[in-house]
Amino acid sequence: MKKRAYQDGCAVAHALDIIGDRWAMPIMRELMLGPKRFTDLRASLPGISANVLTQRLEELEAASILVRRRLPPPAASQIYELTDWGRESEILFQVLGRWACRSPTMQPGQPMSNVSVILSMRTMIDRGRIGDMSAVIGMRFGEEEFRGTLKDGDFTIERGEADGADAIFSGDQNALVAVLYGGLRFDDVAGVLTVEGDRGLAERFVRLFPLPPRAPSTVTPETTAS
Structure with missing residues (x-):
């Protein structure tokens, strides 16, 4: 289902369009000091379900706030990390x-x-x-x-x-x-x-x-x- 937007020209309204959903900012917070795996994010956010975490990660990726990448062997695990622009949001926190x-x-x-x-x-x-x-x-x-x-x-x-x-x-x-x-x-x-x-x-x-x-x-x- 497509997210509802404020359809407001104010940049603050746009910010809320992309990070105003429940759990979006806590996820960004947990990535502020470096990348994490999905399991690490769930462990640090015990109140979030796997489905909601997956959805929020996809939305933040679509907004260019974070990216996901796969580590080379032997780790070979997928991690999530903030983009340079995403890290600029620390001032908001x-x-x-x-x-x-x-x-x-x-x-x-x-x-x-x-x-x-x-x-x-x-x-x-x-x-x-x-x-x-x-x-x-x-x-x-x-x-x-x-x-x-x-x-x-x-x-x-x-x-x-x-x-x-x-x-x-x-x-x-x-x-x-x-x-x-x-x-x-x-x-x-x-x-x-x-x-x-x-x-x-x-x-x-x-x-x-x-x-x-x-x-x-x-x-x-x-x-x-x-």
């Missing part, structure tokens, strides 16, 4: 993320994928707090590793080996989220998140991601009841 985290109805504590956690740090980093910090931060979540660099007042993080970093977080990515954004201390998540290396650096690092204040709610108990 950052703007939407900063805006949505102020929502008075956003519920904390919802699970986040590994990629979602990494992109959240790219989004929420307060570069004004970095100062003269210069360090390498490693992260191990399951079978995935990431390597971040604090240098010259900036912060970058990509997939990469955690070994050799000045401080390394290992374990449950959602435990790190609870420390970064939920106000928990490392002692509160002991057993599910470990910190190797410079503990003082790790403590300073997790304070670089302040959340903005929530927007005021306009909903009253009377409004909800009606």
Whole structure:
């Protein structure tokens, strides 16, 4: 069945035509740090069915946002990856993320994928707090590793080996989220998140991601009841 379009000349309306369907943006998010197989995408998006994932991948491919290709032997598996233009959409995720985290109805504590956690740090980093910090931060979540660099007042993080970093977080990515954004201390998540290396650096690092204040709610108990 052909998708319904807004038939509106506004570029924002066109953006919604191509990425406004349910699951389109989470799929793009999961590919932001590099290509993935179909099974990897399903594992990182547990709420999506195989049929819906297939449909969204086909639609995003038709929109030139992603491409699929087959790896050479011995892997010989099919992967999906964003096009250069598709990767440019990261700014959309950052703007939407900063805006949505102020929502008075956003519920904390919802699970986040590994990629979602990494992109959240790219989004929420307060570069004004970095100062003269210069360090390498490693992260191990399951079978995935990431390597971040604090240098010259900036912060970058990509997939990469955690070994050799000045401080390394290992374990449950959602435990790190609870420390970064939920106000928990490392002692509160002991057993599910470990910190190797410079503990003082790790403590300073997790304070670089302040959340903005929530927007005021306009909903009253009377409004909800009606």
